[in-house]
Amino acid sequence: MISADFIRGYVDLLVLESLLDQPSYGYAISKRIEELSRGQYEMKETTLYSAVRRLEKTGAVTSFQGTHSQGRARTYYRLTEFGRRFYDEKCEEWRQTVALVGRFVRDPH
Amino acid sequence: MISADFIRGYVDLLVLESLLDQPSYGYAISKRIEELSRGQYEMKETTLYSAVRRLEKTGAVTSFQGTHSQGRARTYYRLTEFGRRFYDEKCEEWRQTVALVGRFVRDPH
DNA sequence: ACAACTACTTGATCTGACGTAGTACGACAG
């Protein structure tokens, strides 16, 4: 299990990726992240919900209430155009970080 | 310039790398990091010094006063055996993080 | 009836990076 300290800074990226193809809601996002990370990382609920609210505040996502015939009401989140650009930027920053930190990583002797 | 939020979590790794080959001191460590990151990242002094103290507390490094014929006295930091293992672990965690986050990064369309 | 799963919220706490500021020493220019 990868420590959250290592993911910190990329929480937004993981969440945004989950919204690229279609709108989604908290629980589904968390399940997707868990799946894509193959059980190596599990985003805490509070981390996830605070992330989507932060993203909403900055205009990267918008929220709407899903029609629900059953179950508790879900809040869906949809990526905005700005959100897409924001995601692309985050990806680019990630690539740069990989290049940078990579220069500090040596193979164990 | 890469934002500190992206490096957060790898500060210790960068510092430890700078101590792999020989003991060093605060200012030299910061210069080495600046150099290796090719100006893309500059670790703030307060960040660096709080990191070495944290590493000292966990036993990854030990400190000693350098003999100084001139200039202000320097505090040198030396990697311990535990520190070396700690560095190797951080590197391994880094590789895992790269693999994980990489699955959330898509090329811009 | 009760647990388990889904779906989310609130409030408090803690860590770590940062800003600001100051101390301290040497060398060198003017």
Add this chain to the structure above:
DNA sequence: CTGTCGTACTACGTCAGATCAAGTAGTTGT
């Protein structure tokens, strides 16, 4: 002989973000 630059730290306060702990609420399975 004074000021400024580069070196080498330290102290204090602040803030964002991840977490813990706990609670609310509806649905489904046994």
